[in-house]
Amino acid sequence: MGGFNATYGWLGLNITRRLLEHADKTANGLVAHDIELPMGYHRVTPSIADANGTTASHTFNLSVAL
Secondary structure (H helix, E strand, O other): OOOEEEEEOOOOEEOHHHHHOOEEEEOOEEEEOOOOOOOEEEEEEEEEEOOOOOEEEOOEEEEEOO
16 A cells, blocks of 8 residues: 555645545455545545556545535
């Protein structure tokens, strides 16, 4: 998981450690449980780097409602 990174919001706050505290490594990647988000819109960008330093990322926009 050394090449994994996750940021939050337009400021790009690093949430990697907090996300990994709730994640389980599976054959297909990571599965996170018991993640709490307040109501509103959230932008999360996970990224992964391989041994050559090539990085891939994708931004997810989440909407949390009651």
